[in-house]
Amino acid sequence: xxxxxxxxxxAGQCLALLGPNGAGKTTLLRILATLLRPSAGALQVxxxxxxxxxxxxxxxxxxxxxxxxxxxxLTARENLRFWEIMRGGDxxxxxxxxxxxxxxxxxxxxxxxxxxxxxxxxxxxxxxVLLSQARILLxxxxxxxxDRRGRKWVSEFLLAFKAAGGAAVMATHSxxxxxxxxxxxxxxxxxxLLLDRPTADLSTEELHRVYESLxxxxxxxx
Amino acid sequence: MSYARRAWIILWKDLLVERRAKEQTNALLFFCLxxxxxxxxxxxxxxxxxxxxxxxxxxxxxxxxxLLGLGRSFLTERENDCWEGLRLxxxxxxxxxxxxxAGNCVLMTAVEIVLVVLFGVFYNVDxxxxxxxxxxxxxxxxxxxxxxGTLFAAMxxxxxxxxxxxxxxxxxxxVPVLLATVSATQALLLGQPLADVAHWLKLxxxxxxxxxxxxxxxxxxxxxx
Numbered sequence: 076x077x078x079x080x081x082x083x084x085x086a087g088q089c090l091a092l093l094g095p096n097g098a099g100k101t102t103l104l105r106i107l108a109t110l111l112r113p114s115a116g117a118l119q120v121x122x123x124x125x126x127x128x129x130x131x132x133x134x135x136x137x138x139x140x141x142x143x144x145x146x147x148x149l150t151a152r153e154n155l156r157f158w159e160i161m162r163g164g165d166x167x168x169x170x171x172x173x174x175x176x177x178x179x180x181x182x183x184x185x186x187x188x189x190x191x192x193x194x195x196x197x198x199x200x201x202x203x204v205l206l207s208q209a210r211i212l213l214x215x216x217x218x219x220x221x222d223r224r225g226r227k228w229v230s231e232f233l234l235a236f237k238a239a240g241g242a243a244v245m246a247t248h249s250x251x252x253x254x255x256x257x258x259x260x261x262x263x264x265x266x267x268l269l270l271d272r273p274t275a276d277l278s279t280e281e282l283h284r285v286y287e288s289l290x291x292x293x294x295x296x297x
Numbered sequence: 298m299s300y301a302r303r304a305w306i307i308l309w310k311d312l313l314v315e316r317r318a319k320e321q322t323n324a325l326l327f328f329c330l331x332x333x334x335x336x337x338x339x340x341x342x343x344x345x346x347x348x349x350x351x352x353x354x355x356x357x358x359x360x361x362x363x364l365l366g367l368g369r370s371f372l373t374e375r376e377n378d379c380w381e382g383l384r385l386x387x388x389x390x391x392x393x394x395x396x397x398x399a400g401n402c403v404l405m406t407a408v409e410i411v412l413v414v415l416f417g418v419f420y421n422v423d424x425x426x427x428x429x430x431x432x433x434x435x436x437x438x439x440x441x442x443x444x445x446g447t448l449f450a451a452m453x454x455x456x457x458x459x460x461x462x463x464x465x466x467x468x469x470x471x472v473p474v475l476l477a478t479v480s481a482t483q484a485l486l487l488g489q490p491l492a493d494v495a496h497w498l499k500l501x502x503x504x505x506x507x508x509x510x511x512x513x514x515x516x517x518x519x520x521x522x
Contacts, residue, residue, distance in 0.1 A: 133385050143378070149314065161386040196377075
């Protein structure tokens with residue numbers, strides 16, 4: 076359950092959501108993605124009421140969840156073509172090839188996704204975001220299952236996305252990733268946002284300390 | 298244009314995935330063969346019994362194969378959150394339904410052609426003479442079965458007991474389609490002209506229209522949960 080969560084995110088900013096398992100990070104991301112409808116509250120995205128007009132908000136969103144939204148028996152190129160046509164966008168061969176080159180999957184563009192590693196699937200998901208020209212990126216555990224190179228790649232993608240004026244919300248267990256990439260850190264526990272602070276004000280040690288104290292106090296509460 | 302393009306890409310994706318994975322095709326073809334052998338043993342060589350039972354057996358085969366195929370038609374969407382990806386795509390969601398329905402019709406038609414040919418060969422029945430009117434009955438019946446089946450498959454795909462729930466929901470709704478298709482098939486196999494089964498064809502066409510309209514209008518709510 077999410078209760079009393081309120082925040083505002085400007086263009087070019089990234090909010091990293093930290094919290095223990097079951098804290099509500101994925102639920103909050105699903106609400107932001109208009110996939111779950113809250114029983115109360117308001118959600119505005121780009122000046123639009125996302126609860127009333129989800130169809131107008133959805134083109135602004137790029138979602139990279141655990142599953143990466145890929146069909147295993149299609150090739151990387153076919154997956155991009157499928158989602159781009161479903162979005163009503165330009166699925167020309169040149170655009171798809173360009174997106175695949177940007178995520179360094181051009182060499183395996185015609186191989187079935189079933190043969191891809193988790194990192195390659197994540198990159199294919201990000202290629203879909205590149206094509207969609209989304210302004211808001213929602214990432215659920217973007218570093219899970221990735222090796223060091225994969226983590227570096229996703230980090231660079233996120234920084235470039237922010238630099239281009241995009242906003243991002245990232246649910247993660249990675250304190251280093253959160254501090255290194257985000258402009259703000261949010262700590263979520265038992266569905267409540269217990270902290271929302273600029274990363275510039277937090278060192279890694281302090282973040283660990285604040286995190287432990289806040290989550291412990293919530294878990295200890297009756 | 299965008300609507301038709303989105304429906305087409307769903308159909309293209311489903312057929313391509315099926316061609317590569319062959320999950321449904323292999324299962325359905327094997328199922329058809331088993332069914333034919335079982336019917337052959339159950340009925341024996343008695344031609345009169347066979348002629349009386351054939352329309353029912355034919356449609357029993359189609360229905361069972363349809364239940365098997367239709368029930369699995371949204372399983373690829375469950376992998377890797379693709380269901381949610383479809384929800385996030387803009388525009389009229391009924392295009393997704395239409396594409397899925399077309400894919401299911403293509404698959405069911407392929408299975409029906411195989412079954413009809415095998416029935417003709419196994420039971421030595423002349424299915425060639427009434428082929429054209431029979432094809433019309435099969436087409437109308439297939440659309441009726443697939444229209445509801447696609448909608449109910451989407452409804453039950455996120456449910457744990459979907460294998461149980463899907464036929465329980467589908468079969469009662471299919472009664473008008475089954476009644477009309479079996480009766481029309483029987484009359485055509487007995488050599489009656491198409492005009493004699495016009496009332497059944499009207500019932501089938503009406504049921505198809507109602508099922509299609511309901512599917513197109515309600516699919517968005519099913520997808521959004």
